[in-house]
Amino acid sequence: MLTPSDLLPDVPGATSARFATRLAAHGDRTALVTADGELSYRRLAEKVTRTAARLGGRRRLVLLAATHTTDVLVTYLAALSAGHPVLLVPGDNAAAVRSLTAAYDPDIVVSTDTSGGLRLDERRAVSAHDLHPDLALLLSTSGSTGSPKLVRLSYDNLQANAESIADYLGIREDDRAATTLPLHYCYGLSVVNSHLLRGAGLVLTDRSVADAGFWDLFRAARATTFAAVPYTFDLLDRIGFADLPLPHLRYITQAGGRLAPDRVAHYAELGRREGWDLYVMYGQTEATARMAYLPPHLAATRPEAIGVPVPGGSFQLEPHPDWPDEDTGELVFSGPNVMLGYAERPADLALGRTTDALRTGDIARRAPDGLYEIVGRSSRFAKIAGLRIDPERVESLLRRRGHSALCAGGDDVLLVAVTGPADADTIRRTVTGEYGLPPRAVAVHVLPELPRLATGKPDYQAVRRLGGDAGPPPEAPADLRRLYARILDRPDVTEDDSFVSLGGDSLSYVEMSLNLEETLGHLPPDWHTTPIRDLRRPEPPAPSRKRALETGIALRAAAIVLIVGSHIHVIYVKGGAHLLLALAGYNLARFHLTPSAERRERVRHGLRSIARIVLPSLAWIALVVPLTDDYGLSNLFLLHSVLGPHDSETAMHFWFIEALTYILVGTIALLGLRAVDRAERRFPFALPMSIAALGLVTRYDLPGLQDLGHVPSAVVIFWLFALGWAAAKADSTRQRVLVTVVALATIPGFFPGEPFRDAVVAAGFVLLVWVRRLPSRGWINSAAGVLASSSLYIYLTHWQIYPLIDDFSGWLALLASLLFGIGYATLANRGMRWAAGVRKRRSGVSCGHA
Template sequence: MSHPHPDVPFATDLADHADRTALVTSGGALSYRELAARVAATARRLGTRRRLILLAGANTVDTVVLYLAALAAGHPVLLAPHDRPDAVRSLIDAYDPDVVGFPDGVLDERRDVSAHALHPDLALLLSTSGTTGSPKLVRLSHENLRANAASIAGYLGIHADDRAATTLPMHYCYGLSVINSHLLRGAALILTDLSVTDARFWELFREARGTTFAGVPYTFDLLDRVGFADMRLPHLRYVTQAGGRLAPDRVRRYAELGRRRGWDLVVMYGQTEATARMAYLPPELAASRPGTIGVPIPGGSFRLEPVPDRPGAGVGELVYSGPNVMLGYAESPSDLALGRTVGELRTGDLARLTPDGLYEVVGRRGRFVKLYGLRIDPRAVEESLARNGLTAYCAGDDEALVVAVTGGADAGRVRRLVADGCGLPGRAVRVHAVAEPPRLPSGKPDYRAIACLGRPEAVSGTDLVRLYAEMLDRSDVTEECSFVSLGGDSLSYVEMSLRLEETLGSLPADWHTRPIRDLRPVRDLRGPAERSRWRTLETGIALRAAAIVLIVGSHISLFTIRGGAHVLLAVAGFNFARFHLTAAGRRERRHHVLTALARIAVPSVAWIAAAGLLTADYHLGDALLLDSALGRNSNYWFVEVIVYILLAMAVWLSVPGLDRAERRAPYGFALGILALGVAARFDFLGLLDLPSALAAFWMFPLGWAAAKATNPGQRLLVTAIALATVPGYFGPGELTREILIIGGVALLVWVPALPSTAWLNRLAGLLAGASLYIYLAHWQIYPLLADRSQPLALLASLAGGAAYAAVATRALRYATPRQSLGPSPARPAELTPAPGTR
């Protein structure tokens, strides 16, 4: 039957762009005028009577010509993967197409008149991502294609001078959208099937003056491997990303790379059912809001549908409306006659709307897994394996598909069946032979537990690199880096160590100085219940958490257990030795100390200055942190002393001779500093008469020496010094305080970690990481509540300090350029650590 002229300008109006370049290949170029002529000739061959055309879609000129000709002539196109003969055969069997087109331009015209009733609006049939070869298809209209191409071209600002490389297959809706949107604007396509790992791809991209390319998360893995960050691509204007969630740290890293190199990163969100795209993140927000999907595309809108079984403030199923929403699904040829059967798209994703108007996906309502740009239905995988006589249970996440198979099946065979059936690489499928799958109390399979099978052993160096990059906000992390070489300090150490323990199982004492490549998961032989319950907590973190609670509680008079601040001084010295004196070069050491000084002084000055402006208890002069140096009493004496100490440490690190002396004898040098501190503490010569706050300095080198003590004799000496110097310092009647301080130092010296639980680790990590901020804030918070409830005043002080920690940490992160965080991890040979440095 004849049909009206379809409204698909990127196929019908090619000649309007005249002699502009349309297609570029390794063999030459084709102008729009030439492309239009070839499309018109092929359209005439296809005729005016509508037929269903199955096209094995490859990134070749002949395939593009046939695709455009079919659309221009009004023939519905079913796109199939050219490299999956089994999928092509499955679709031919299921839909009995009238014409089959191949990548080399060959047409198999099976009949002159269609065997099917074809709805007038039907333009394109695509497999839902990841079910390629499945009879379930997405039905798209001419209006769907036109509207989505126009929307994408609009928000990306595609213009006629752009040249886009086809880094994705055209049978995949994302790859096809690149073709449609660029042809709509008269831009050129660099037509290739080459991988981004192939040097010939980049030669073609440069020669063709490529301005853009698209990638799924796996594409960015490949870009990391081929050294994309160092490539010279003078015409690159922007890079787009979709096809699954890219980790926020990688979004931020690539956005920052683009900012330095002069191109934009555009993160997008879509589904085949929406033709291609539903949302995009404006490139100027990629670095600051990398965890969101952004805003709806022009012409589209979202709403959040409440989900009864997934409560949460502002969280609901993301529902999309727009002219690009599919007509509906097809599961058999009879469905090709249907018109619109859906009015909006329920994405299956759980999302929320952030205060700044961006949408953020927080989970999935169903069990679908999205990998390598493919959406996998685990239930379909189970059914497929059942047809092969295998009993299996399938789950997964955005990193891997996990299959638990029973009955002693061969894991290699199962992996091949799943990988081939889903179109995944074998490394994306993890198979575990089990006697019985993990089950819920109801007896149903526990798919969450199945997804976690083997996870500790599966941790890779790449996973850890991403974790370090996220936690330290660095874009230059490699497996050769260590926590110390990346500028990690005591403020970031707490969360980093807890996250690593969750990932690896347990940590060696020197993990902070080890290269990432040397950190490996530890096999845990305990049962699941015991393993989930018990953890270890590093002593320094435990002491920081306990000390800040004791300090605040004692100030509130909820209890009176003093000495926490002096324990914190010892812990500060311990961490100074671990983090700042293990850096390679003298300048790097000094830089680490000055960075730590800024991270303490800046939020302290900001808070005290604000307190001076808003209350009558402080004046702006207090914000200068000079009260202790001038012999005046100060609520903030602890902060002031830490600032003075770090300034002094930066000074001695500026003296090459002292730096060399510390490297030659780390423990002896620490004892020398401790001797100076003890002399000041006792004022042996009666000349110093130091303010009490400054006299407490000796606690800092005491912790320093504890960190550098490497054998029992050295540890005994440090413990003896604590026993000899702490008693009597606070005057009579302070036995409890003295015992607390000596006990804290002894724990630092002798006990690297304490038994703990998972929840206690999280609580201790929060308190320890925020200890500085809690100390700052509690002076203003607890007086507001102490008269009504001292326990409530304690909780409010801890919570308020933690909140200030979150705000201040984020502000410092955004205010500090990444490149200023320290030197590159790759260092010259002369900067390697000296013998004896831990």
């Protein structure tokens, strides 16, 4: 059978990357998974052979505009296997394609047309260039725009690096890697090369990890790994990655810049609990991607280290005058994956090896345990959001725009100091637009004059000391910490904390969300699990009175109004209490069942939430029992559902409080079991769905239950609570559809003869599952927030308030009930905060005496 390497001309020294020429050896194993289906290695090899024939037998320079499509990947492999050097450029950057086409005059330009098909422009039959036999690949040094300075990589570089990576990651034939990074970026390309080497699969997609569709494909393809740069983890935090069910995930790799040690430790610990590994790695394009990796078992204990050299490579520390400490110096890497050298013009394509060892520009130390750590840089280059940025070029860019500036960078932020008059937002947009950086990664400081040394030279250390505030939002993290501390009554708030980690629950959620929206000007997605340090005001929007209201808050506010109004008989819409029960399950899952929380922490937070329901309820019932004959001791101890009397309509007033308490106590007790805790973490959606299925036994009053006598309301309706729990954990379209179908199939008929009541509960549930926010106005948000946060207390007290007024006016009775409940909520919250403060002070006194 003809293979691509058979088409390679007889050029002395010509070779090819073996991972690209031996695809057929993997037979019918799955090579590619796309949204359209799967492609075997045998079929991939056939496509590569045909494309190699189309590229021809004479070596030519191929410029390939890279995208995550099968045709582009086939072209890349075909060119490699047939000996054509490839210049990879970003397929979504027309300017880079034009710039590098003009700079290097490629013989063939391959790009994607507007219909998504491949366009192959053969500009000449014989190459215009003298191409060195070892030259295989040309990549930008930064993975960004069309800079003419390129890294020259050989076939041996590609093969050696693929083998090294496959070795230390232990890539297996049954692994499947999702393409989360661009192919023109050396890190993203190394994922492709190393997996093809081992006959593993690639899940070919251009979707972002912030897209729910990415995770649908990831699960459907049974993917086992994906690659991440530091910014990827910001996106993972925002989408609630810790809550995603990923049963086949085996490991995550991280490179492309320094990930903060606390983030490394956090994700390493998350992986330990969930059964996957975190590989932190260090590399540069000049080393064909990777030079070091941190063994995953050390990620939690040594998160600040880059680890050890990759197999086949070695480090040396070259003394540096600015870093005289022992075992510290500039990091120099040697190995078979070190580039041939740089190219800055077409004539350089004829050069052979001009580089034997790679001076990384990073200052490192070798710790006593043998691990290497990066402690500084010997050059001014900075790696930010996975891109290598030259601050001098940023200065030149701003100088051309009429600004005098000094720039310095670290691993997380590019610091720009400019002299006034200048607009920080305009300068930030200029820099981010030119280099593709996210706004959070550029901090602009407008100064009266630029910092200088005594010699008159720029003082870049002074620029670095300006810190990393990216165009300061009016609310500093300290302001947000004070807000969290006040609402949650937690004086120990740090920037790494989130609403959930601080023990926030459904009662404090509403108050916190409204205050946060007012402070930030918007409510970030998944703010309740987002660390405070990541909450920032966005670019100022155009003035508008339009706002958005979280569906859960809107439903809680509407439900309590419907409940009270239906009891007074001014609103004839029932079903609010049962909708609140589903919302309770939804909120339990959101606030207490995050994977980052340990089992004991979950139980502790759950018990605190139960106390916030039970204590104010007992206080109110204790107050009213002596004043009326409607209630007895069974109500005082929330036992009426069990002890009766069951023929008293007034004694049933607090059935919802009792049912919610019983369900929460049972759920928290269940989750306190180690086996159930493990099951919930592994099957976060399947577990509540299974519990809901068990609840249908009592929902449908199946044969045999009649013999048990009176069954408490909590036993009959807990399936709704479980469905709300499942709705919060439904992270894919398929799961949301499933929980919706189950709800729509089981809610109708629950209230015999009251189809409209069934419809209210079903409609509210569907809205909760599918619509995260509703259009609103500021005053509506404020009103809904107050009602939602006070809903429990309004329900508790309205039984005693509206009878005093409804004979005069039912609508006035409704208003009075709502206002009294809001007042009681304020009083109860202050009382609980005061009690918590007393406990803390007593604890402090005890510790002092100890």
